[in-house]
Amino acid sequence: MNTLAVTDGQVLRPDHSIERTDVLIDTDNGTIKQLGEFDGTADKQLDAAGGLVIPGLVNAHTHVAMTLFRGAADDKPLDAWLQEDIWPVEAELTGEDVRAGARLGIAEMIRSGTTAIADMYFFMPEVAAVVEEAGIRARLGHGCITVGKDDEAAHEDFEAGLAFAREYNNTADGRVKTLFTPHSLTTVDEQFYEEYIPKAHEAGIPVHIHANETPQEVEPLVDEYGKRPLEYADDLGVLTDATFLAHGVHVDETERKLLAGRGTSVVHCPASNMKLASGMAPIQKLHDAGVTVALGTDGAGSNNDLDMFDEMRDAAMIGKLAEDDASAVPADAVLEMATKAGAETLGFDSGRIEEGANADLAVLDLDSLHLTPQHDLVSHLVYAARGSDVRHTVCDGQVLMEDRELTTLSADDVMAEASEHATELFGRAE
Amino acid sequence: MNTLAVTDGQVLRPDHSIERTDVLIDTDNGTIKQLGEFDGTADKQLDAAGGLVIPGLVNAHTHVAMTLFRGAADDKPLDAWLQEDIWPVEAELTGEDVRAGARLGIAEMIRSGTTAIADMYFFMPEVAAVVEEAGIRARLGHGCITVGKDDEAAHEDFEAGLAFAREYNNTADGRVKTLFTPHSLTTVDEQFYEEYIPKAHEAGIPVHIHANETPQEVEPLVDEYGKRPLEYADDLGVLTDATFLAHGVHVDETERKLLAGRGTSVVHCPASNMKLASGMAPIQKLHDAGVTVALGTDGAGSNNDLDMFDEMRDAAMIGKLAEDDASAVPADAVLEMATKAGAETLGFDSGRIEEGANADLAVLDLDSLHLTPQHDLVSHLVYAARGSDVRHTVCDGQVLMEDRELTTLSADDVMAEASEHATELFGRAE
Numbered sequence: 001m002n003t004l005a006v007t008d009g010q011v012l013r014p015d016h017s018i019e020r021t022d023v024l025i026d027t028d029n030g031t032i033k034q035l036g037e038f039d040g041t042a043d044k045q046l047d048a049a050g051g052l053v054i055p056g057l058v059n060a061h062t063h064v065a066m067t068l069f070r071g072a073a074d075d076k077p078l079d080a081w082l083q084e085d086i087w088p089v090e091a092e093l094t095g096e097d098v099r100a101g102a103r104l105g106i107a108e109m110i111r112s113g114t115t116a117i118a119d120m121y122f123f124m125p126e127v128a129a130v131v132e133e134a135g136i137r138a139r140l141g142h143g144c145i146t147v148g149k150d151d152e153a154a155h156e157d158f159e160a161g162l163a164f165a166r167e168y169n170n171t172a173d174g175r176v177k178t179l180f181t182p183h184s185l186t187t188v189d190e191q192f193y194e195e196y197i198p199k200a201h202e203a204g205i206p207v208h209i210h211a212n213e214t215p216q217e218v219e220p221l222v223d224e225y226g227k228r229p230l231e232y233a234d235d236l237g238v239l240t241d242a243t244f245l246a247h248g249v250h251v252d253e254t255e256r257k258l259l260a261g262r263g264t265s266v267v268h269c270p271a272s273n274m275k276l277a278s279g280m281a282p283i284q285k286l287h288d289a290g291v292t293v294a295l296g297t298d299g300a301g302s303n304n305d306l307d308m309f310d311e312m313r314d315a316a317m318i319g320k321l322a323e324d325d326a327s328a329v330p331a332d333a334v335l336e337m338a339t340k341a342g343a344e345t346l347g348f349d350s351g352r353i354e355e356g357a358n359a360d361l362a363v364l365d366l367d368s369l370h371l372t373p374q375h376d377l378v379s380h381l382v383y384a385a386r387g388s389d390v391r392h393t394v395c396d397g398q399v400l401m402e403d404r405e406l407t408t409l410s411a412d413d414v415m416a417e418a419s420e421h422a423t424e425l426f427g428r429a430e
Numbered sequence: 431m432n433t434l435a436v437t438d439g440q441v442l443r444p445d446h447s448i449e450r451t452d453v454l455i456d457t458d459n460g461t462i463k464q465l466g467e468f469d470g471t472a473d474k475q476l477d478a479a480g481g482l483v484i485p486g487l488v489n490a491h492t493h494v495a496m497t498l499f500r501g502a503a504d505d506k507p508l509d510a511w512l513q514e515d516i517w518p519v520e521a522e523l524t525g526e527d528v529r530a531g532a533r534l535g536i537a538e539m540i541r542s543g544t545t546a547i548a549d550m551y552f553f554m555p556e557v558a559a560v561v562e563e564a565g566i567r568a569r570l571g572h573g574c575i576t577v578g579k580d581d582e583a584a585h586e587d588f589e590a591g592l593a594f595a596r597e598y599n600n601t602a603d604g605r606v607k608t609l610f611t612p613h614s615l616t617t618v619d620e621q622f623y624e625e626y627i628p629k630a631h632e633a634g635i636p637v638h639i640h641a642n643e644t645p646q647e648v649e650p651l652v653d654e655y656g657k658r659p660l661e662y663a664d665d666l667g668v669l670t671d672a673t674f675l676a677h678g679v680h681v682d683e684t685e686r687k688l689l690a691g692r693g694t695s696v697v698h699c700p701a702s703n704m705k706l707a708s709g710m711a712p713i714q715k716l717h718d719a720g721v722t723v724a725l726g727t728d729g730a731g732s733n734n735d736l737d738m739f740d741e742m743r744d745a746a747m748i749g750k751l752a753e754d755d756a757s758a759v760p761a762d763a764v765l766e767m768a769t770k771a772g773a774e775t776l777g778f779d780s781g782r783i784e785e786g787a788n789a790d791l792a793v794l795d796l797d798s799l800h801l802t803p804q805h806d807l808v809s810h811l812v813y814a815a816r817g818s819d820v821r822h823t824v825c826d827g828q829v830l831m832e833d834r835e836l837t838t839l840s841a842d843d844v845m846a847e848a849s850e851h852a853t854e855l856f857g858r859a860e
Contacts, residue, residue, distance in 0.1 A: 071809035075760035274747035304813035317704035326707040330505035373852035379501035383734035388818040422803035
């Protein structure tokens with residue numbers, strides 16, 4: 001057995017208590033073998049002195065290659081932003097662009113302590129290749145859409161989505177699992193849900209869609225079908241305990257009960273919801289109804305970074321505003337969203353530092369001005385820490401960053417490549 | 431003339447254009463002498479290659495020593511938080527505690543590119559001493575309160591506030607200026623406004639108060655006086671063009687017009703307003719009414735950091751939610767709030783990189799994953815950059831941080847001292 005020892009740190013346990021212990025990892029199978037005092041024998045040792053060992057964060061909804069769009073178009077509402085700024089450029093995307101954007105996004109996430117993602121985008125084999133190369137864990141889906149397409153083109157898109165999901169599931173030593181990802185309830189015709197959802201279920205592929213992000217996504221469905229969007233989704237068989245929905249901003253009480261009953265999770269994307277003025281998701285109410293809520297950055301075009309520490313802070317902040325109650329969505333609940341609930345939503349045995357779990361973790365430097373004094377480390381993780389505090393990142397027992405240096409990707413190459421692709425892409429789209 | 435040259439960077443100009451130019455500083459008088467190509471002769475050179483030179487950020491409302499409370503009590507509404515968690519501990523504060531907390535907060539701000547602050551707290555001579563030592567620029571006021579005090583104690587407090595404001599104005603080579611700071615409209619009796627506001631005006635000391643932060647601060651005044659809080663404040667002579675108000679969350683149209691007419695500024699504290707669920711300040715409407723809006727972190731107890739980059743991002747985010755419009759409070763307006771508007775509000779000739787202005791600036795590293803690609807640097811400053819991207823900080827022509835190393839304070843000493851004082855303070859308060 002080859003081993004990695006993470007030594008001399010404090011460790012955040014699954015109940016959010018803090019324990020001074022070493023972490024011994026079996027790097028052959030990528031799991032945590034033991035918590036306890038290090039006996040001095042390991043193939044590799046990672047110094048966590050003065051640091052806090054936390055589960056690798058889970059970014060449960062993103063479009064990772066959209067890092068190429070970072071800062072290209074801000075301060076616009078979702079519809080105009082998509083139609084005027086995003087879709088025309090996306091029409092010019094190549095697989096090589098997606099590969100460059102994915103490298104940039106995944107490098108950024110490793111640097112900020114994220115070890116697992118769910119990604120819905122295009123040219124997904126390219127993203128799968130980058131996930132394999134970079135060493136993180138991912139659920140990947142080819143985003144399928146019917147709006148603006150004839151029947152043949154729409155079928156091609158859905159067949160491609162299904163083929164990708166079947167072909168790439170459990171690749172990269174099991175670090176890549178797949179999703180079936182119709183874009184949303186309003187951008188995909190009903191008949192395609194009827195035709196393809198049973199196929200996804202049959203193949204054992206979880207479904208992930210955007211849902212109830214803006215009022216403009218709710219009203220047309222209510223008008224046409226006389227029911228709420230998630231009732232409509234449920235009638236189409238979309239809502240299962242393997243399905244997870246991005247956003248869920250405008251979900252009413254009936255829909256919250258429905259989600260809880262079906263075991264369907266919601267991925268909250270607070271930064272994107274604020275930046276696009278989509279609204280405030282009722283996270284406390286979803287929690288109270290018993291819905292599992294994970295956390296995601298959405299794409300870098302609407303965020304504009306992929307730092308899950310920002311996202312945790314945003315979730316706590318907007319959660320209080322939404323309820324008009326400063327005790328709503330407390331730090332503890334938010335940390336759970338970014339770790340355990342995220343891992344459960346994606347179906348990975350990660351998100352907790354515990355014997356037997358995947359060895360997906362990050363070590364934070366606590367020895368800094370903005371984390372002093374240390375009354376409460378859970379509070380610090382949510383309200384004061386940031387991605388740049390992460391010293392080491394480990395996924396599947398492999399060290400992906402040590403002392404802020406990436407091991408599987410070259411930050412310089414990634415930045416140069418992404419800048420070049422962004423310039424060329426936006427040049428072509430002009 | 432002694433000089434400092436900031437070389438090879440890009441420079442954010444007052445109109446938010448980006449120019450490739452060197453910045454030559456006269457360190458004798460602490461002002462920017464010249465923008466243009468560096469001729470190779472300067473007493474000191476600061477390398478800005480690959481970086482962006484921006485005005486030092488202005489944190490126009492904070493309680494800097496409250497860094498000692500960081501993470502001590504979260505997820506509680508303002509009233510309960512103050513009465514149960516903050517005030518009982520503040521009652522035990524010593525001057526030495528405040529000095530330790532101020533050192534921590536100012537060190538944190540220098541590290542994140544902030545060069546000017548407005549601070550309202552206790553033991554203000556201690557804070558003034560730390561400002562002088564640390565090298566930043568500050569407006570300082572002793573917070574005066576009458577609630578819970580008898581007439582004699584209240585008068586003592588107000589006399590102390592006035593004495594501090596008179597004695598410390600224009601000290602530390604002009605880097606320290608003062609404020610007269612009654613705590614708020616509901617925690618100070620009317621007669622004290624009547625008695626002391628004329629004295630502050632007479633002494634030429636600007637007034638700074640908390641106002642309209644929560645509905646609980648608005649209703650009692652409306653009930654008792656039949657007018658809005660800012661109409662009440664105006665009748666007491668509080669609103670002038672030298673006065674600035676913290677928060678202004680719950681200001682109606684009449685009050686916005688009143689503020690614009692009087693030339694009174696508002697300091698927006700978005701993180702604090704979210705974390706305490708105080709509400710969403712109508713920043714776009716204040717802008718539209720012609721009110722100058724600056725930006726502040728409030729204390730670290732309700733934030734929980736003093737990073738003005740976080741605050742800029744929060745201001746843009748919450749500004750859009752408040753208006754239900756993604757084009758509200760755009761990046762450009764937010765950057766203005768944190769620089770030029772902040773400096774104007776505090777009465778400092780800073781907040782812009784321009785010949786003749788105070789040499790208060792920060793140099794950001796642009797060469798990082800989360801700032802790649804570079805479609806728009808103003809967007810990056812607001813939506814993607816963070817305090818840890820700041821490489822150098824200069825105030826009054828003096829280098830306060832070079833290559834992330836503080837020059838006037840020792841980060842290690844500051845952290846050790848603050849941790850010790852926080853532990854002892856909370857121990858005494860138990």
